[in-house]
Amino acid sequence: MPEPLRLKGISASAGYAEGPLFSLDPVVARYAGKATAAEEKAALETALGVATGRLATLIEASAGDAADILEFQIAMLEDHALTGPAFAKIASGQPADAAWRQALDAEIAGYETSDQDYFRARAADMRDIRDQVLRALTEDSEAAAPAGAIFYGEDIAPTRFLETDWSSGGGIALKAGSAASHVAMLARSRGVPMIVGLGACPTNPAGVALLDAEHGGIVLAPSKAEIEAFRLLSSSFAARRDRAETFLARPAVTKAGTPVRVQVNIADPSDVDSIDVSTCDGVGLMRTEFLFGKTLPDEETQYRAYRKVLEWAGEK
Structure with missing residues (x-):
């Protein structure tokens, strides 16, 4: 032994x-190269669509922070600033898999060399985006x-x-x-x-x-x-x-007996779904700017968002 x-x-x-x-x-899967640059371009476009669809399916089963992460990845896949260099490499004669890997590796390197831990940590998200498209290109599965x-x-x-x-x-x-x-x-x-x-x-x-x-x-x-x-x-x-956990619903006080308000920060109205209101004193910060995605939210959308949080908070 x-x-x-x-x-x-x-x-x-x-x-x-x-x-x-x-x-x-990772298990390396082989990509079957195409005969022309046009076919390579089409292959990458298809792979981007497959990866985006997979993320959209995951979003349907996610909420809060998880959904935010996935929506960020979809936004990146739809951003020409990210995909453009890969298509340019294909136009110059590279196969789709090599073009995509090189373009994304350059982006990842920028995150990894940041002097801020927050941005270095985001490199994992970029590697995830890279690998999802590569799996779609090779029709590989985990x-x-x-x-x-x-x-x-x-x-x-x-x-x-x-x-x-x-x-x-x-x-x-x-x-x-x-x-x-x-x-x-x-x-x-x-x-x-x-x-x-x-x-x-x-x-x-x-x-x-x-x-x-x-x-x-x-x-x-x-x-x-x-x-x-x-x-x-x-x-x-x-x-x-x-x-x-038995202390969660009790008021927060210092050793000297001074009350301390414990309020939550939320980035999306759905965040409150996983928070027991009895364990906090309400909302300290609601990131309302996140309501403004690719389109401006209408009055009804904003009303529903604020009402959901207010109803959850009750008398807090």
């Missing part, structure tokens, strides 16, 4: 998960992960996270990644354990792993004793989390 291997990273979403490792390493799997690899795409059924458990362990990424934000909101920054692994890990995303570590090929100890930690975490 192999010796247990322990890797240390950074907690991005606290929690515990025990399950089989599932590799996020392998399905087993229930309760721990996703392990360099990074994980937002769409991969949103397409995964987390109801059976599971978690995320990334060699790179960022605690400021969209996936980390989604993981925290949905209680999915996640760690980032594990770095390179000296072996090719497989089998069962123990993910301790409270302290930022993972154990590969754990011993029986380690599994038993891990399960005790997991149970303790769940009990502490349950106890903490």
Whole structure:
């Protein structure tokens, strides 16, 4: 039996998960080149449409932050400033897959070299956009992960996270990644354990792993004793989390007894659907500018948005 291997990273979403490792390493699929530049252009246009349609389908099952992320990706795919360089490369004789990859890699590099963590974290969204179109070009599909799997690899795409059924458990362990990424934000909101920054692994890990995303570590090929100890930690975490939830509906006060108002910030009226009004003191900031998308919202649209939030807040 192999010796247990322990890797240390950074907690991005606290929690515990025990399950089989599932590799996020991409499988390279071959693209069948076309005979003419016109056919290459048509192939990329079709792939962009397929990727956009896939995102639109995901949006139908999403709300709040998840929907915002997907809408951002659709907007990027429809932006000529992003797609134009790829079509220009096709016109100069490159195949669609190489043209798209080169154009997007240039964009991704700009995000990755930013001196701000926020923009570096957005590189994952751009890689997701790139890879969705490449999969559409090659007619490739992602392998399905087993229930309760721990996703392990360099990074994980937002769409991969949103397409995964987390109801059976599971978690995320990334060699790179960022605690400021969209996936980390989604993981925290949905209680999915996640760690980032594990770095390179000296072996090719497989089998069962123990993910301790409270302290930022993972154990590969754990011993029986380690599994038993891990399960005790997991149970303790769940009990502490349950106890903490009993305080959610209580008024927030300092140790000296000074009341503290706890208000939520929302980017979309649908955000309140997942917030229990008894756990806060109302809305502190509503990002009304997000109502203004590609078209100006009419009076009825704005009325419904504000009314929804006011009815949710009640007397708060």
